[in-house]
Amino acid sequence: MREAPVFIAGMGIVSPLGRGLAQTLAALENNTTGISGLTLFTPPADRRLPVGEVRSVSGPADLPRTHRLARMAADEAMAGGTAAPDAVVVGTTTGGMGKTETLLRKKAARPNLLTHHGTGTVAEDIAARFGCTGPALTVSTACSSGAAAVKLALEMIRSGRARRVLAGGADSLCRLTYYGFNALQLLDPDGARPLDESRRGMSLAEGAAMLLLAAEPGPSPVAAVLGGGLSCDAWHPAAPHPEGRGARAAMRAALADAGIAPGRVDYVSLHGTGTPDNDLSEARALHALFGRRLPPLSSIKGATGHGLAAAGAIETAVAALCVRHGLVPGNPGCRRPDPRLGLSPLKRPRRQPVGCVLSNSFGFGGNNAALVISGPDAAPAASAPSHRRLYVVGSACLTAAGDTAGTLQALAAGGGCAGRAVPAAALEAVPARRRRRLGRFPALALALALGAREDAGDSGPPAGVFLGTAWGALSETGRFLDELFESGEKFASPTAFVGSVHNAAAGQVALLMDARGPNVTTSGGDGSFEQALLAAACLAPGRGEPVLVAGVDEHHETLSPLFDPSVAHGENAADGGGALYLSAAARPGAPAVAPVFIGAGRGNPAVIAAMIRALGGPERIRARCGALMVGIPAAHRAAGRRQLDEFREGCGLTAPVIDYRRWTGEFGAASAVAAALAVRFIRRGGLPAPLCGGTALELGGRSILVLGLGATVTALEIGGP
Amino acid sequence: MSAVETLIEELKIKIIDVLDLPDVTPADMDRDARLIGGPAGIDSIDVLEMVMMIEKEYGIRIDNQELGREVFATLGTLAEYIHQNRPEPAR
Numbered sequence: 001m002r003e004a005p006v007f008i009a010g011m012g013i014v015s016p017l018g019r020g021l022a023q024t025l026a027a028l029e030n031n032t033t034g035i036s037g038l039t040l041f042t043p044p045a046d047r048r049l050p051v052g053e054v055r056s057v058s059g060p061a062d063l064p065r066t067h068r069l070a071r072m073a074a075d076e077a078m079a080g081g082t083a084a085p086d087a088v089v090v091g092t093t094t095g096g097m098g099k100t101e102t103l104l105r106k107k108a109a110r111p112n113l114l115t116h117h118g119t120g121t122v123a124e125d126i127a128a129r130f131g132c133t134g135p136a137l138t139v140s141t142a143c144s145s146g147a148a149a150v151k152l153a154l155e156m157i158r159s160g161r162a163r164r165v166l167a168g169g170a171d172s173l174c175r176l177t178y179y180g181f182n183a184l185q186l187l188d189p190d191g192a193r194p195l196d197e198s199r200r201g202m203s204l205a206e207g208a209a210m211l212l213l214a215a216e217p218g219p220s221p222v223a224a225v226l227g228g229g230l231s232c233d234a235w236h237p238a239a240p241h242p243e244g245r246g247a248r249a250a251m252r253a254a255l256a257d258a259g260i261a262p263g264r265v266d267y268v269s270l271h272g273t274g275t276p277d278n279d280l281s282e283a284r285a286l287h288a289l290f291g292r293r294l295p296p297l298s299s300i301k302g303a304t305g306h307g308l309a310a311a312g313a314i315e316t317a318v319a320a321l322c323v324r325h326g327l328v329p330g331n332p333g334c335r336r337p338d339p340r341l342g343l344s345p346l347k348r349p350r351r352q353p354v355g356c357v358l359s360n361s362f363g364f365g366g367n368n369a370a371l372v373i374s375g376p377d378a379a380p381a382a383s384a385p386s387h388r389r390l391y392v393v394g395s396a397c398l399t400a401a402g403d404t405a406g407t408l409q410a411l412a413a414g415g416g417c418a419g420r421a422v423p424a425a426a427l428e429a430v431p432a433r434r435r436r437r438l439g440r441f442p443a444l445a446l447a448l449a450l451g452a453r454e455d456a457g458d459s460g461p462p463a464g465v466f467l468g469t470a471w472g473a474l475s476e477t478g479r480f481l482d483e484l485f486e487s488g489e490k491f492a493s494p495t496a497f498v499g500s501v502h503n504a505a506a507g508q509v510a511l512l513m514d515a516r517g518p519n520v521t522t523s524g525g526d527g528s529f530e531q532a533l534l535a536a537a538c539l540a541p542g543r544g545e546p547v548l549v550a551g552v553d554e555h556h557e558t559l560s561p562l563f564d565p566s567v568a569h570g571e572n573a574a575d576g577g578g579a580l581y582l583s584a585a586a587r588p589g590a591p592a593v594a595p596v597f598i599g600a601g602r603g604n605p606a607v608i609a610a611m612i613r614a615l616g617g618p619e620r621i622r623a624r625c626g627a628l629m630v631g632i633p634a635a636h637r638a639a640g641r642r643q644l645d646e647f648r649e650g651c652g653l654t655a656p657v658i659d660y661r662r663w664t665g666e667f668g669a670a671s672a673v674a675a676a677l678a679v680r681f682i683r684r685g686g687l688p689a690p691l692c693g694g695t696a697l698e699l700g701g702r703s704i705l706v707l708g709l710g711a712t713v714t715a716l717e718i719g720g721p
Numbered sequence: 722m723s724a725v726e727t728l729i730e731e732l733k734i735k736i737i738d739v740l741d742l743p744d745v746t747p748a749d750m751d752r753d754a755r756l757i758g759g760p761a762g763i764d765s766i767d768v769l770e771m772v773m774m775i776e777k778e779y780g781i782r783i784d785n786q787e788l789g790r791e792v793f794a795t796l797g798t799l800a801e802y803i804h805q806n807r808p809e810p811a812r
Binding site for chain 1: 777
């Protein structure tokens with residue numbers, strides 16, 4: 001299907017090549033490299049490797065480096081002095097990790113110093129900086145995050161959810177990624193030499209790029225995003241599929257989405273990290289897709305290094321520069337192309353007209369993204385935006401009371417379900433060898449995925465996996481950092497590192513279920529699950545095959561109270577989550593679900609009024625809504641209560657309010673438990689008495705609104721006429 | 722028992738422990754069987770986990786993939802490599 005293009009109305013880059021578009025372009029034209037020695041921290045003498053470091057990072061010293069890099073890029077993208085964007089989408093894997101690990105290393109970590117730890121705080125910071133009160137979304141799909149963020153922004157605009165979205169990626173160098181990639185022996189001691197015969201790995205790097213994407217070209221559009229494609233290898237937690245199966249699927253999907261044939265591609269900007277396996281599998285994917293008619297291609301990662309989540313965004317911005325300036329970059333570091341690859345990368349930059357660029361980004365978990373960038377004038381006719389409806393065909397939750405049945409039973413008996421969730425029973429179906437390396441976070445995710453699929457009566461793979469998590473794999477992260485610091489930065493566990501990435505759980509789900517479609521992990525504090533649902537609504541294949549949407553968080557004794565202010569307030573450790581199996585095709589008895597609203601709750605007095613509008617206004621809310629399930633995180637109780645009062649008064653709503661965190665306990669993905677249970681209440685036609693002040697509630701065909709209040713305000717509607 | 726044989730028995734226990742191998746006992750591990758992709762289900766990430774264990778326990782670094790492929794071919798090749806490259810214990 002040929003979709004309308006989305007314009008790049010402004011953009012900004014900061015990378016080891018320099019600050020800003022002009023310096024980046026000059027470096028690319030001169031084929032210079034930004035890879036050199038590490039100065040940010042000092043590893044033991046036998047563990048020093050070249051990196052791509054950004055030399056002068058501006059911004060307040062107490063703000064983590066990733067946030068500062070993102071601000072630098074965003075400031076350039078927004079330099080036109082344009083109005084606030086409708087949404088912000090940032091791809092990042094490190095978030096505030098650089099600052100957090102420094103504090104943990106000094107044993108000086110305190111909750112009030114870690115307010116910007118969460119990956120979601122980068123997008124929130126950028127949104128606040130430019131007055132955006134709409135969704136501030138975070139995509140964390142490892143090294144494809146930046147490109148996946150651009151794809152999500154593209155779909156938000158195409159679907160009419162936003163007109164202008166500031167999207168990109170940012171990551172900073174930190175010990176976790178440096179020692180982690182080193183433990184995987186993926187860093188080249190001589191600096192990255194993508195596609196070279198003697199390459200031994202990548203050079204870890206940092207940076208950011210942000211792009212202002214817009215439905216209208218504006219006064220001076222830079223380029224257009226014609227399309228994008230996402231896929232998952234469903235093959236291995238860290239290594240790419242040897243034949244490049246997922247890479248090829250992502251490229252093919254991007255070209256189809258852009259409505260162009262492979263022959264239209266003038267340049268392929270490779271993922272080209274310089275690891276032996278990546279370059280080989282990418283080459284095989286290219287041969288399979290393009291056959292003998294390979295376009296000019298190169299990897300710039302011998303110049304920029306690999307900026308992880310920043311890479312896909314940086315390379316999107318570079319693709320736009322290539323189109324605008326008629327440049328095909330060289331492939332610094334490659335002297336003798338590896339004959340096994342069968343590729344002839346451009347060794348020197350070349351001046352030639354570039355109409356269309358295919359830009360690749362692949363990551364851990366087999367998460368692949370590809371984007372098609374063209375000039376701003378390649379504009380086909382606009383298609384009418386459409387919101388796809390999604391129907392819940394299966395749901396599951398995990399709490400301390402057990403699975404969905406156990407949880408419902410506990411609630412009906414007047415008890416709660418707060419505490420540590422137990423995934424054991426559901427996981428018996430998973431072979432022992434696959435379970436062996438699963439930490440608590442992926443184990444919870446797998447158990448939820450299996451539970452939701454079973455409830456849906458399905459057994460095949462879901463067409464996409466969307467997982468929201470506030471804090472990700474805390475056990476693996478904690479174990480990795482503990483071991484690293486206890487050994488004086490000598491020993492780092494490769495297993496813990498691979499498991500520590502936010503998208504590790506979604507990757508495991510894809511592996512187990514052979515889910516090769518889009519695989520997206522979102523993260524944004526207490527609204528992480530809602531972000532995953534929004535991502536699914538934007539990115540789920542429209543053919544009606546079901547997709548999985550889950551919200552999962554694990555409790556960690558030391559890290560949870562440090563990171564999550566509501567856990568610090570809470571009395572009892574709690575975790576778990578919920579999962580929905582969603583289909584774009586209606587089924588009898590399957591309630592509709594709509595991610596209606598995500599907005600900033602802080603510094604945004606108009607948020608509740610905006611939510612009421614998004615829900616269709618007071619009259620419509622009164623007519624449809626049979627019950628309110630409201631999540632007010634402990635850290636935001638006072639503000640949340642005020643927001644709730646304003647909402648109920650604002651629409652004159654008398655439906656009962658179920659304050660669900662009272663019985664789920666405090667954890668990021670509590671709203672996913674609420675949503676999964678809401679589905680069951682809708683199916684049963686009512687809510688048990690203990691939840692509704694002693695009298696069982698008949699819904700009479702009306703819907704349940706699941707609201708999240710506090711720092712982020714969210715609304716989902718489940719069921720209804 | 723030779724020094725290498727003793728080392729092999731020691732390695733079996735350490736490998737099962739560090740990789741948390743389910744349902745595998747030292748008796749199941751054969752000195753000459755393929756270690757990676759063999760019956761114990763050991764994969765490339767496990768190899769790197771063993772690299773860390775071997776540096777910790779024996780002070781030997783196996784820091785590139787080509788060397789790793791040779792050394793981790795079987796339990797026997799691994800034990801031989803450790804035996805030959807082990808720093809002299811301080812007396």
